[in-house]
Amino acid sequence: MLSPRWLILVCLACAACQPATTPTVDESPVEVPPAETTAPGDSAAQIFTRRILPIFQSKKPSSCTECHLSGVHLQDYIRPSQQATFANLVAAGLIDVEQPDESKILKFIQRTPPQSSLINQQVREQEYEAFHAWIVAAVAQPELLSAAADDQPIGPQLPVEVIRHARRDQVLASFVDNIWTEVGRCAACHSPDRNQKQVAEHGEQVSWIRLNDPQATLDHMLAADLINVADPEKSLLLQKPTLLVEHGGGQKVVVGDRTYKQFRRFLDDYARLAAGGYATAEQIPPPADEVSVVTDIWLKLTDVPAEYDQQLLQVDLYPASGDGWSNERIATSDRLVAGPQKLWQHSLSLTAPRGSKFATQLAEQKLPPGKYLAKIYVDQTGKLQQDFTAQLDDSDLVGQVEINSRWPAGYGKMTKAPFRPLSKENAP
Numbered sequence: 284m285l286s287p288r289w290l291i292l293v294c295l296a297c298a299a300c301q302p303a304t305t306p307t308v309d310e311s312p313v314e315v316p317p318a319e320t321t322a323p324g325d326s327a328a329q330i331f332t333r334r335i336l337p338i339f340q341s342k343k344p345s346s347c348t349e350c351h352l353s354g355v356h357l358q359d360y361i362r363p364s365q366q367a368t369f370a371n372l373v374a375a376g377l378i379d380v381e382q383p384d385e386s387k388i389l390k391f392i393q394r395t396p397p398q399s400s401l402i403n404q405q406v407r408e409q410e411y412e413a414f415h416a417w418i419v420a421a422v423a424q425p426e427l428l429s430a431a432a433d434d435q436p437i438g439p440q441l442p443v444e445v446i447r448h449a450r451r452d453q454v455l456a457s458f459v460d461n462i463w464t465e466v467g468r469c470a471a472c473h474s475p476d477r478n479q480k481q482v483a484e485h486g487e488q489v490s491w492i493r494l495n496d497p498q499a500t501l502d503h504m505l506a507a508d509l510i511n512v513a514d515p516e517k518s519l520l521l522q523k524p525t526l527l528v529e530h531g532g533g534q535k536v537v538v539g540d541r542t543y544k545q546f547r548r549f550l551d552d553y554a555r556l557a558a559g560g561y562a563t564a565e566q567i568p569p570p571a572d573e574v575s576v577v578t579d580i581w582l583k584l585t586d587v588p589a590e591y592d593q594q595l596l597q598v599d600l601y602p603a604s605g606d607g608w609s610n611e612r613i614a615t616s617d618r619l620v621a622g623p624q625k626l627w628q629h630s631l632s633l634t635a636p637r638g639s640k641f642a643t644q645l646a647e648q649k650l651p652p653g654k655y656l657a658k659i660y661v662d663q664t665g666k667l668q669q670d671f672t673a674q675l676d677d678s679d680l681v682g683q684v685e686i687n688s689r690w691p692a693g694y695g696k697m698t699k700a701p702f703r704p705l706s707k708e709n710a711p
C-alpha cells in the first residue's frame with residue numbers, strides 16, 4: 284500500500300511533468316524505504332537495522348545513479364553487519380569519527396545534479412538522513428570505535444577509469460560526439476521546429492529530437508525505446524534509417540557507413556555500460572581519433588559509372604597544402620550511388636583530428652573556400668555491410684578530382700564536379 288504522503292509526491296511528480304528531467308532512479312516509489320523517524324534514544328544498532336539495512340537490501344537504484352549510470356552504488360558501502368560496515372568505512376576514510384557531519388560518505392550522498400528530479404531528491408534525503416543518524420549514533424559507541432576493519436575493501440571495487448567512463452556526464456559527451464552531431468541529417472522530419480507536416484501525418488512520436496537539448500533527446504530515445512539497451516544493434520534508431528524496418532523517411536543510413544559507425548559506437552557502449560559490463564580499463568573502447576559534424580554544404584558528382592549503382596560511395600576532401608595536398612581529410616561524405624542517373628550527391632561532414640585546432644571550429648560548419656582534392660572510394664564488395672567496423676581504403680579508391688568552390692551551404696547551392704576515374708598518373 285502506498286502511504287498518502289507517497290501518493291501526494293507521485294501526483295506532484297506527474298503534474299510537474301518537466302520535459303527535460305533526467306530519468307535515472309526508477310520513478311516508482313514503492314520499494315523506497317519509508318521515511319522512518321528515529322527516536323532520540325535509539326541505539327546505533329537499531330538505526331542500522333531499520334534504516335541502513337533496507338538500503339543494502341533494496342533492489343532499487345540509489346541516488347548515486349543520477350550521475351553514475353553504473354559502477355557506483357550506495358549498497359557497495361554497506362555490509363550485513365553494523366560493526367563491519369562501521370569499521371571498514373572508518374578505515375577507508377569515509378566516516379570521520381571526530382567530525383561525523385564531515386564524513387566523506389555523507390558528502391557523496393549530498394552531491395546533487397542541477398536538474399535533479401523530485402523522486403531522486405526524496406531518495407537522496409532518505410539516504411542522507413539514515414546515514415547521518417546512524418553515523419552520529421555510532422561514533423558515540425566505544426565498542427564500535429574499537430572494532431577492527433577486516434581485510435575486504437569497502438566501496439565500489441572497479442578501476443577508477445571504469446567509474447569515470449560510466450559517469451552520466453561522460454555518457455552525454457559521447458552521445459554528443461557520436462549521435463547529436465549527426466541528427467542534423469534527420470532534423471527535417473524529426474525536429475519539432477521543422478516537421479509539422481510529418482507530425483500531422485504520422486503523430487507526435489516523429490518529433491524525437493529535443494531542440495538544442497542533447498540530454499533530453501537521449502532521455503527521450505531511452506524512454507521511447509528508440510534505443511534497445513538489451514540488443515543495441517536492434518535499436519530503432521539504427522533499423523529505421525537503414526531500412527532494416529520500414530521507415531517513412533526512406534534509406535538515410537547504410538550499414539557500415541560513417542553515421543552507422545558512430546551510432547553503433549555510442550549504442551554498443553551505452554548498452555554495455557548500462558549492464559555494468561566493464562571490469563577493466565582495457566575493455567573501454569577508446570574514443571574515435573576523429574571528430575565530425577554534419578553540415579548543410581552539398582556536393583554533387585556527375586558522370587559516376589552506372590555499374591556502381593546502389594553501392595556506397597565515399598568522398599574525402601583534402602585541402603591544398605604547399606605544392607600538393609594536406610595529408611588529413613577535412614571533410615567526408617558517403618552515400619549510395621544512383622546508377623541510372625550516373626549521380627551521387629550528399630551533404631558534407633567536416634572532420635578533424637580530436638584535439639586539433641580545427642576540431643574546435645567544426646561547429647561553425649564552414650569549409651574554407653578554395654581548392655580541394657576529392658578522393659573517391661566505392662565499396663564494390665560490400666565489405667562494410669559484412670563488417671561495419673571495416674574502413675574503405677586505397678584498395679577501394681576508384682577516382683579523384685580537383686574541386687574549387689566557395690562551398691556555400693544549402694541544397695540549392697550545391698557544389699558540382701564530374702567523377703574522374705583513377706588514371707595511371709593519379710594512382711596512389
Ligand code: HEC
Nearest residue numbers: 346347348349350351355356357391392394395396439446
Ligand atoms: C551530482 C552528480 C554526482 C552524484 C549524485 C554522485 N556522484 Fe560520484 N562522482 C561525480 C563526479 C563528477 C565524479 C568525478 C570526480 C569528482 O568530481 O570528485 C564522481 C566520482 C566518484 C567516485 C570516484 C572516486 C572519487 O573519489 O572521486 C566515486 C567512488 C563516487 N563518485 C561515488 C559516489 C557515490 C557513492 C554516490 C552516491 C552516494 C555518488 N558518487 C553520487 C558526481 C556525482
Ligand code: HEC
Nearest residue numbers: 468469472481485488509519520523524529530531532535
Ligand atoms: C524525409 C523525412 C525523414 C528523414 C530525413 C528521416 N526520417 Fe525517420 N521517420 C520519418 C517518418 C515519416 C517517420 C514515421 C513513420 C515511421 O515510423 O516510419 C519516421 C520514423 C522514424 C523513427 C521511429 C520514431 C518512433 O518513435 O516511432 C526513427 C527511430 C527514425 N525515423 C530515425 C531516423 C533517423 C536516425 C534519421 C536520420 C539519420 C531519420 N529518421 C531521417 C521520416 C524521416
